[in-house]
Amino acid sequence: MKATVLFSALALAGSLGFAQNYPTAEQTVPDVMGWMKGFPPSQEKTLHASDGSFFEFPALRYSVNHMREFFPTRNVSSGNGKKYQLKTKLDPAIGNVTFTPWDSDKTMTFEESLGANYTDGIIVMHKGKIVYEKYPAGLKPDGLHAAMSVSKSFTGTIASILVAEGKLEPSKKVVEYIPELKDSGFADATVQEVMDMTTAVKYSEDYNNPNAEIWAYSVAGNVFRPADYTGPQNYYEYLATVKKLPDSEHGDAFGYRTVNTELLAWICSRVTGQGLADMVSGMIWKPLGAHYDGYYQVDPSGIAFAGGGFDLNLRDMAAFGEMMRNGGRLNGRQVIPEIAVNYIATGGSSDEYKATFAKGDYPKLQGWSYHNMWWITNNSHGAYMARGVHGQAIYIDPAAQMVIARFASTYYASNKYIDPLSIPAYEAVAEYLLNK
Amino acid sequence: MKATVLFSALALAGSLGFAQNYPTAEQTVPDVMGWMKGFPPSQEKTLHASDGSFFEFPALRYSVNHMREFFPTRNVSSGNGKKYQLKTKLDPAIGNVTFTPWDSDKTMTFEESLGANYTDGIIVMHKGKIVYEKYPAGLKPDGLHAAMSVSKSFTGTIASILVAEGKLEPSKKVVEYIPELKDSGFADATVQEVMDMTTAVKYSEDYNNPNAEIWAYSVAGNVFRPADYTGPQNYYEYLATVKKLPDSEHGDAFGYRTVNTELLAWICSRVTGQGLADMVSGMIWKPLGAHYDGYYQVDPSGIAFAGGGFDLNLRDMAAFGEMMRNGGRLNGRQVIPEIAVNYIATGGSSDEYKATFAKGDYPKLQGWSYHNMWWITNNSHGAYMARGVHGQAIYIDPAAQMVIARFASTYYASNKYIDPLSIPAYEAVAEYLLNK
Numbered sequence: 001m002k003a004t005v006l007f008s009a010l011a012l013a014g015s016l017g018f019a020q021n022y023p024t025a026e027q028t029v030p031d032v033m034g035w036m037k038g039f040p041p042s043q044e045k046t047l048h049a050s051d052g053s054f055f056e057f058p059a060l061r062y063s064v065n066h067m068r069e070f071f072p073t074r075n076v077s078s079g080n081g082k083k084y085q086l087k088t089k090l091d092p093a094i095g096n097v098t099f100t101p102w103d104s105d106k107t108m109t110f111e112e113s114l115g116a117n118y119t120d121g122i123i124v125m126h127k128g129k130i131v132y133e134k135y136p137a138g139l140k141p142d143g144l145h146a147a148m149s150v151s152k153s154f155t156g157t158i159a160s161i162l163v164a165e166g167k168l169e170p171s172k173k174v175v176e177y178i179p180e181l182k183d184s185g186f187a188d189a190t191v192q193e194v195m196d197m198t199t200a201v202k203y204s205e206d207y208n209n210p211n212a213e214i215w216a217y218s219v220a221g222n223v224f225r226p227a228d229y230t231g232p233q234n235y236y237e238y239l240a241t242v243k244k245l246p247d248s249e250h251g252d253a254f255g256y257r258t259v260n261t262e263l264l265a266w267i268c269s270r271v272t273g274q275g276l277a278d279m280v281s282g283m284i285w286k287p288l289g290a291h292y293d294g295y296y297q298v299d300p301s302g303i304a305f306a307g308g309g310f311d312l313n314l315r316d317m318a319a320f321g322e323m324m325r326n327g328g329r330l331n332g333r334q335v336i337p338e339i340a341v342n343y344i345a346t347g348g349s350s351d352e353y354k355a356t357f358a359k360g361d362y363p364k365l366q367g368w369s370y371h372n373m374w375w376i377t378n379n380s381h382g383a384y385m386a387r388g389v390h391g392q393a394i395y396i397d398p399a400a401q402m403v404i405a406r407f408a409s410t411y412y413a414s415n416k417y418i419d420p421l422s423i424p425a426y427e428a429v430a431e432y433l434l435n436k
Numbered sequence: 437m438k439a440t441v442l443f444s445a446l447a448l449a450g451s452l453g454f455a456q457n458y459p460t461a462e463q464t465v466p467d468v469m470g471w472m473k474g475f476p477p478s479q480e481k482t483l484h485a486s487d488g489s490f491f492e493f494p495a496l497r498y499s500v501n502h503m504r505e506f507f508p509t510r511n512v513s514s515g516n517g518k519k520y521q522l523k524t525k526l527d528p529a530i531g532n533v534t535f536t537p538w539d540s541d542k543t544m545t546f547e548e549s550l551g552a553n554y555t556d557g558i559i560v561m562h563k564g565k566i567v568y569e570k571y572p573a574g575l576k577p578d579g580l581h582a583a584m585s586v587s588k589s590f591t592g593t594i595a596s597i598l599v600a601e602g603k604l605e606p607s608k609k610v611v612e613y614i615p616e617l618k619d620s621g622f623a624d625a626t627v628q629e630v631m632d633m634t635t636a637v638k639y640s641e642d643y644n645n646p647n648a649e650i651w652a653y654s655v656a657g658n659v660f661r662p663a664d665y666t667g668p669q670n671y672y673e674y675l676a677t678v679k680k681l682p683d684s685e686h687g688d689a690f691g692y693r694t695v696n697t698e699l700l701a702w703i704c705s706r707v708t709g710q711g712l713a714d715m716v717s718g719m720i721w722k723p724l725g726a727h728y729d730g731y732y733q734v735d736p737s738g739i740a741f742a743g744g745g746f747d748l749n750l751r752d753m754a755a756f757g758e759m760m761r762n763g764g765r766l767n768g769r770q771v772i773p774e775i776a777v778n779y780i781a782t783g784g785s786s787d788e789y790k791a792t793f794a795k796g797d798y799p800k801l802q803g804w805s806y807h808n809m810w811w812i813t814n815n816s817h818g819a820y821m822a823r824g825v826h827g828q829a830i831y832i833d834p835a836a837q838m839v840i841a842r843f844a845s846t847y848y849a850s851n852k853y854i855d856p857l858s859i860p861a862y863e864a865v866a867e868y869l870l871n872k
Contacts, residue, residue: 039705040672040737048736049508050659068731069738072485072505077578080727142513223486224660236476269475291516293729295504300484301476302505 022411025115028058030138035062036069050224057411060390064120064146064409065138067311068295072223074277074304076294076312079286084319084331088130091436095132099428102364102420113425117391117418118410120145123318125403126433128326130318138409144294144311145407148388151296151310152261156373157324157336157344158268158279159195164340167271170195177267180236185244186263193250194267195372196348197260198356200248205257213242217259221299234301235262253359254370258307261373265306276304287335288323290316308388314407321394321403344372345384345398354378364419381430389413393422400430458847461551464494466574471498472505486660493847496826500556500582500845501574503747504731508659510713510740512730512748515722520755520767524566527872531568535864538800538856549861553827553854554846556581559754561839562869564762566754574845580730580747581843584824587732587746588697592809593760593772593780594704594715595631600776604707606631613703616672621680622699629686630696630703631808632784634792636684639693649678653695657735670737671698689795690806694743697809701742712740723771724759726752744824750843757830757839780808781820781834790814800855817866825849829858836866 031037035045047054047063049070054063063070095111114122114136121139124132139145147154162168170192175182177191185201186194193199204212219225220238232238242259265276272279277296285294294316297309304310323330324345327338348371357369369376375385381399386392391408404426412418467473471481483490483499485506490499499506531547550558550572557575560568575581583590598604606628611618613627621637622630629635640648655661656674668674678695701712708715713732721730730752733745759766760781763774784807793805805812811821817835822828827844840862848854 036738039702039711040670040739043669046669046737050663050736066738068504069508069510069734071508073509074505080578142516227486227662233479233482234476266475275475298505300486301482302472302502303476 023058025118025137028061028118028137030062030065033058033062035059036066057409061118061120061138061409064390064407065140065143067146067297068144071297072302073295073311074275074298074302076277076281076285076296076310078288078290078293078316079281081286082289083291084289086125086130086315086319086322087128088133090133091126091131094124094429094432097425097428097432099424101424104420108421108425110425110429113421117421118408119391120407120409121314122404122406123314124429125318125322125405126436127401128322130315131433135314139314139407141315142292142313144292144313146388146392147310147312147317147386147407148308148390148392149258150317150386150388150392150394151306151308152258152373152388153386153394154280154284154310155261155265155268155276155306156195157340158276158283159191159264160340160343160372161283161336162268162271164337164343168268174263174267177270178263180240181263184240185242186239189250191264191267194260194264196254196353196356197256197370197373198251198254199257199260200245200250200252200255201257201259202243202245203257203259213259216241221303221305223300225300234299235303235305236266236301239263239266252356254357255360256370261307262305264373265304275302276306280310284320284336285316287333288316288320288330289333290319292316314405317394317407318403318405321396321405324394325396325398325401325403344374345376345382345396347371348374348376349378362416364416379427381434383426383430387415389415391415391418391422395426397426397430400434402430402433404429459494461554461573464497464554464573466498466501469494469498471495472502493845497554497556497574497845500826500843501576501579503582503733504580507733508738509731509747510711510734510738511717512713512721512732512746513717514724514726514729514752515717517722518725519727520725522561522566522751522755522758523564524569526569527562527567530560530865530868533861533864533868535860537860540856544857544861546861546865549857553857554844555827556843556845557750558840558842559750560865561754561758561841562872563837564758566751567869571750575750575843577751578728578749580728580749582824582828583746583748583753583822583843584744584826584828585694586753586822586824586828586830587742587744588694588809588824589822589830590716590720590746591697591701591704591712591742592631593776594712594719595627595700596776596779596808597719597772598704598707600773600779604704610699610703613706614699616676617699620676621678622675625686627700627703630700632690632789632792633692633696633806633809634687634690635693635696636681636686636688636691637693637695638679638681639695641693649695652677657739657741659736661736670735671739671741672702672737675699675702688792690793691796692806697743698741700809701740711738712742716746720756720772721752723769724752724756724766725769726755728752750841753830753843754839754841757832757841760830761832761834761837761839780810781812781818781832783807784810784812785814798852800852815863817870819862819866823851825851827851827854827858831862833862833866836870838866838869840865 097110098107121135175187189199205214206212220232292313294312296304328336328341353369377383383397386394393406395404533546534543557571611623625635641650642648656668728749730748732740764772764777789805813819819833822830829842831840
């Protein structure tokens with residue numbers, strides 16, 4: 001049970017330090033390791049969600065491709081409408097693009113970074129075409145993979161669409177949408193503050209602290225919790241227990257707290273009358289013409305895990321990114337309102353946003369900001385990202401007309417330790433494509 | 437926990453007696469009852485697998501449409517190939533076809549029987565066209581529904597295909613395929629005896645007996661079993677514990693024991709190197725051109741629940757039945773070998789098969805037999821069926837060129853109590869279509 005809770009925690013944001021002597025990406029390819037292989041698999045190769053073994057490295061390299069085989073899930077239908085089409089014109093030279101990892105004096109090629117980052121699948125798109133596509137480990141082109149906190153950006157996109165459509169008012173207080181939270185720390189925060197994770201609530205994701213709120217939150221959402229558990233019955237009941245930080249004001253500082261995403265999904269459900277999986281299906285997946293149904297891990301009340309529970313296909317994720325890069329259009333169809341895309345991509349770049357972000361704990365991400373559940377680089381290319389633990393990413397670079405979609409399963413959870421090998425790599429490929 | 441085990445047991449074969457004063461089909465439509473509705477759902481409307489509440493009538497009327505939201509599952513991909521096409525030419529007069537339920541002296545219309553049987557969805561096909569299609573409760577045309585023991589017939593079809601392809605030898609002993617079972621009661625049974633459920637093993641599905649083997653079997657396969665559980669870790673480890681019935685011989689008598697289906701799937705996996713979900717995908721679902729992915733509930737070792745864990749779309753199930761009726765062909769494609777279809781449809785109709793079946797406990801099914809995990813009526817139309825608890829059915833009537841696919845959620849588990857309202861109804865519609 002403890003290990004399961006730990007997984008839930010790690011799956012959220014992660015803050016593991018560097019660890020030494022882990023086996024390499026090649027050594028930990030799931031087919032090589034043999035997890036869950038055989039009829040039946042041997043006990044030492046059997047992974048369980050109930051004891052957390054499924055998410056210990058390197059076993060997680062198998063599990064990220066098979067989340068629904070461990071948890072209850074709700075389908076995100078792609079429907080029976082017209083599917084998007086993406087052209088492919090591979091440029092193998094991308095693999096040879098070199099970059100210098102942060103804190104290093106040695107260069108590395110883009111292709112070398114894929115192994116160093118335990119990449120499971122990566123697609124680079126340029127001007128709407130797939131120019132690079134690799135599946136080094138476990139993931140199949142027709143498979144699904146855990147998006148981890150990239151899920152947050154899908155929740156933020158849903159909220160941004162609702163704002164664009166005039167159905168959700170970001171300046172309203174949380175309590176106006178969710179009266180159940182009137183006694184919680186969220187009550188007087190605005191919806192926009194929730195979207196930007198600047199709510200001043202007492203909620204720690206410090207895994208080294210046994211009293212951190214992350215533990216109670218994780219148990220509330222865990223279907224494998226003990227039978228005698230009597231705490232909050234689901235994510236939303238947990239949210240009602242969250243207190244305000246003493247001597248703090250909403251809006252002052254960015255603080256990466258996954259509870260904001262659960263709350264945002266709750267607000268969106270109140271507005272639409274639909275659960276998150278159905279909203280993503282109806283507002284994004286079907287209009288996009290996704291090729292594969294996705295799914296959400298659900299809590300004991302059937303509530304989708306908005307902060308980290310979405311699983312989807314890599315090409316579908318690349319197509320989603322390409323649609324974002326194109327002002328909400330793909331294959332000539334307006335998938336989501338352009339106003340929602342602009343709201344995400346350019347609405348969080350003011351000095352005020354940067355100052356708010358700087359109060360968070362991301363010293364390597366100088367000048368960045370966080371807005372509508374997306375990470376805004378504020379670099380000269382106007383790049384912005386969706387990011388998830390263990391290396392999940394969508395990197396959208398408008399200037400370079402480039403989108404990168406990546407699934408991975410590094411032994412690090414936190415992107416703090418993954419960024420040094422990936423952000424400069426993405427920037428280098430963008431420069432290459434810009435000058436091509 | 438106990439209730440969950442009870443569910444697993446009921447989901448297998450069921451033997452509940454008649455119960456009185458249950459609310460009607462109309463009163464128990466899931467949307468009316470409101471289970472899992474709201475954000476979050478109220479506690480009294482929240483259903484759990486871990487405590488079994490999800491499968492108590494009438495809550496099960498919701499759950500049969502949402503099984504993956506309660507359990508870990510494995511996808512059955514329909515692939516990206518060409519989808520089958522079924523023409524529709526509705527004949528509303530079918531609803532007015534009358535029949536006399538068994539043990540009754542009052543006639544009823546076919547449409548009335550749908551309510552009396554708590555039908556969730558039904559399709560009647562005639563000469564390859566959909567002539568009747570209704571979704572009275574909960575199930576949507578694009579939804580999936582639990583097939584319960586109709587799943588067994590899919591396992592039997594996989595085995596029949598492997599026999600037709602020369603990959604599986606039905607006269608061989610179980611132990612030749614599964615050496616791990618050398619000390620079990622199954623060791624010296626033939627594969628055909630497993631396919632026909634005539635193995636003489638000590639295995640009771642009597643839910644009134646606390647020592648019945650069904651309980652140990654259900655716990656072995658339950659992801660929600662207690663953390664301190666130390667018994668068999670999965671369905672296959674359980675099979676190794678099954679003993680032979682004293683003073684009995686394999687092949688002598690039909691005995692409806694779900695363990696045979698798990699064993700058959702195991703044998704097929706050994707032959708193909710694939711799990712059941714992948715076999716059904718590759719050997720049936722993709723070549724059929726199914727419109728929707730299906731899925732299997734899986735045990736704690738990721739093994740598909742072959743005896744009752746398949747969930748699929750109703751039209752896909754009707755198309756599967758139509759393919760069977762057409763000697764394995766649909767839309768001009770040979771989906772499965774004709775020899776496999778004939779093996780199922782006509783291979784179990786000898787007097788010997790009927791005599792073996794008569795030793796089972798199905799006094800209402802005079803002259804029937806059980807063969808390759810299908811129910812053979814041996815009536816003048818050559819009809820045969822796939823059957824699952826709570827009213828799931830595929831009824832294939834070659835003479836009438838008719839296929840009926842039905843999903844339901846009656847308060848009875850056992851078909852013994854459902855047959856009186858359904859078998860004569862199917863026969864009456866077949867007569868109507870034959871004479872149309």
